[in-house]
Amino acid sequence: MGAQSAGPLVVGVDSSTQSTKTLVVDAETGEVLARGQAPHAVSGGAAKESDPRQWWRALGEALEQCGAAARQASAVSVAGQQHGLVTLDAAGEPVRPALLWNDVRPARESARLIAQGGGPAAWAERIGSVPGPAFTVAKWAWLRAHEPAAAAATAAVRLPHDYLVERLTGQAVTDRGDASGTGWWATATGTYDAEVLDRVGLAAAMLPRVALPGEAAGTVRTDELPLPHGALVAAGTGDNMAAALGLGLRPGQPVLSLGTSGTAYAVTTRRPADPTGTVAGFADARGDWLPLACTLNCTLAVDRVAALLGRDREAVEPGGSAVLLPFLDGERTPNLPHATGLLHGLRHDTTAGHLLQAAYDGAVFTLLRALDRLPGVDAAPDAPLLLIGGGARGHAWRETVRRLSGRPVVVPEADELVALGAAAQAAGLLLGEDPAAVARRWGTARGAAHPARERDGDAWDRLAATLTDGAALLGG
Numbered sequence: 007m008g009a010q011s012a013g014p015l016v017v018g019v020d021s022s023t024q025s026t027k028t029l030v031v032d033a034e035t036g037e038v039l040a041r042g043q044a045p046h047a048v049s050g051g052a053a054k055e056s057d058p059r060q061w062w063r064a065l066g067e068a069l070e071q072c073g074a075a076a077r078q079a080s081a082v083s084v085a086g087q088q089h090g091l092v093t094l095d096a097a098g099e100p101v102r103p104a105l106l107w108n109d110v111r112p113a114r115e116s117a118r119l120i121a122q123g124g125g126p127a128a129w130a131e132r133i134g135s136v137p138g139p140a141f142t143v144a145k146w147a148w149l150r151a152h153e154p155a156a157a158a159a160t161a162a163v164r165l166p167h168d169y170l171v172e173r174l175t176g177q178a179v180t181d182r183g184d185a186s187g188t189g190w191w192a193t194a195t196g197t198y199d200a201e202v203l204d205r206v207g208l209a210a211a212m213l214p215r216v217a218l219p220g221e222a223a224g225t226v227r228t229d230e231l232p233l234p235h236g237a238l239v240a241a242g243t244g245d246n247m248a249a250a251l252g253l254g255l256r257p258g259q260p261v262l263s264l265g266t267s268g269t270a271y272a273v274t275t276r277r278p279a280d281p282t283g284t285v286a287g288f289a290d291a292r293g294d295w296l297p298l299a300c301t302l303n304c305t306l307a308v309d310r311v312a313a314l315l316g317r318d319r320e321a322v323e324p325g326g327s328a329v330l331l332p333f334l335d336g337e338r339t340p341n342l343p344h345a346t347g348l349l350h351g352l353r354h355d356t357t358a359g360h361l362l363q364a365a366y367d368g369a370v371f372t373l374l375r376a377l378d379r380l381p382g383v384d385a386a387p388d389a390p391l392l393l394i395g396g397g398a399r400g401h402a403w404r405e406t407v408r409r410l411s412g413r414p415v416v417v418p419e420a421d422e423l424v425a426l427g428a429a430a431q432a433a434g435l436l437l438g439e440d441p442a443a444v445a446r447r448w449g450t451a452r453g454a455a456h457p458a459r460e461r462d463g464d465a466w467d468r469l470a471a472t473l474t475d476g477a478a479l480l481g482g
């Protein structure tokens with residue numbers, strides 16, 4: 007397979023909430039030569055936890071599916087779900103399962119940390135983000151309060167992607183993109199924040215080194231995976247930062263990602279600092295910024311409503327007056343960690359198809375509202391939204407975005423943009439190129455363009471009114 011490729015081979019990994027996906031890519035042309043995917047288990051109920059060792063096993067399985075191509079790779083990069091708290095003991099073994107980004111149990115710790123740090127505006131200014139329950143710092147504070155023995159047994163703290171990088175290379179290394187989702191790495195200084203670390207009783211020595219953009223983490227040093235010993239390993243990054251690389255994003259281009267999480271983001275050259283906390287002020291994996299809003303209830307919530315109704319996920323019907331705010335797991339945007347789903351506006355003539363459409367509308371509405379708050383986004387109504395993630399494959403998702411946004415939408419042909427972005431980072435490292443330029447050369451953002459439709463202002467207004475009027479029920 008390598009013999010037929012124009013250039014050296016690179017491996018891009020997306021270790022996200024529901025699965026690990028791997029791509030083997032020709033570094034020269036961007037052609038995907040092999041792919042693999044293996045599922046992850048996430049605990050149900052209030053706790054959202056996964057055993058980090060299963061991510062490693064899933065990585066091995068997904069790479070095995072890539073066959074001989076993976077064994078010929080010259081460079082590898084791992085992107086991972088952001089924020090997850092991985093706690094390792096002195097032997098490097100997980101102390102307990104990782105607390106994931108969508109676990110809202112640290113709501114109280116988040117509120118306490120925000121107050122102790124001088125309030126939301128002070129956090130945004132210094133750290134770049136207001137640390138909601140998703141942030142690693144809130145999760146660590148929760149662990150200390152609720153499982154002090156586990157916290158005391160912790161010798162090292164990692165994020166999902168850098169846990170995998172360390173198992174690959176033996177090096178404790180992360181990058182600025184993923185570090186910016188911890189709450190203890192300050193975007194104002196580009197360093198770990200001693201005051202925050204002190205407040206939560208964490209020593210900087212327990213954290214990985216933050217590599218500079220374009221710096222390698224090390225080389226493959228493990229025999230447990232079907233990868234060549236000595237292949238270069240890039241620093242990796244968070245999954246959203248990797249997708250930004252994978253699209254070769256230029257500043258101002260808005261992206262909506264529809265996956266387990268819904269995210270709305272754009273690259274900016276100015277450091278973001280949103281004092282309301284709606285937009286997290288992440289760093290990107292290069293030298294710019296990635297202001298991003300994230301919802302907890304996206305594809306899984308809509309699929310759940312479809313299952314409850316006994317309908318295929320595409321079996322929507324237009325019209326109807328029903329409003330569904332699908333906050334099945336609490337919600338992060340808006341910040342309603344204790345919310346449950348809210349159904350309003352039922353009539354005798356409401357059909358199951360209307361209800362399913364209402365679930366899509368609710369999920370897309372919260373994302374588009376947040377998109378309007380992103381700084382530096384091209385505000386021109388004819389600027390297309392790039393639609394990515396598993397949901398972008400769905401007709402109902404795409405049409406809902408077009409109807410509620412009134413904007414043109416481009417769905418890149420390339421799927422797995424997170425893994426492709428990781429591959430572009432690996433290729434950039436190998437070839438000494440800017441990874442976003444690599445992705446642009448590969449043409450990864452090319453795809454079907456869907457023109458703007460008339461915006462459905464009535465549905466938007468019904469959703470906005472329900473969110474406001476339902477505040478007491480939603481815990482707002």
Ligand SMILES: Nc1ncnc2c1ncn2[C@@H]1O[C@H](COP(=O)(O)OP(=O)(O)O)[C@@H](O)[C@H]1O
Nearest residue numbers: 022023024265266267305306395396397399400
């Ligand atoms: N053809 C499709 N149409 C609509 N939704 C889809 C389709 N394929 C996958 N999905 C949705 O995509 C989700 C997975 O998205 P993905 O971006 O891969 O998730 P992750 O957050 O784990 O990276 C699934 O929950 C599923 O609902």
Ligand SMILES: O=C(CO)[C@@H](O)[C@H](O)COP(=O)(O)O
Nearest residue numbers: 022023087088107265266267
């Ligand atoms: O928390 C965030 C962003 O801040 C999420 O976007 C996670 O990074 C999980 O991503 P997916 O598994 O949905 O891709």
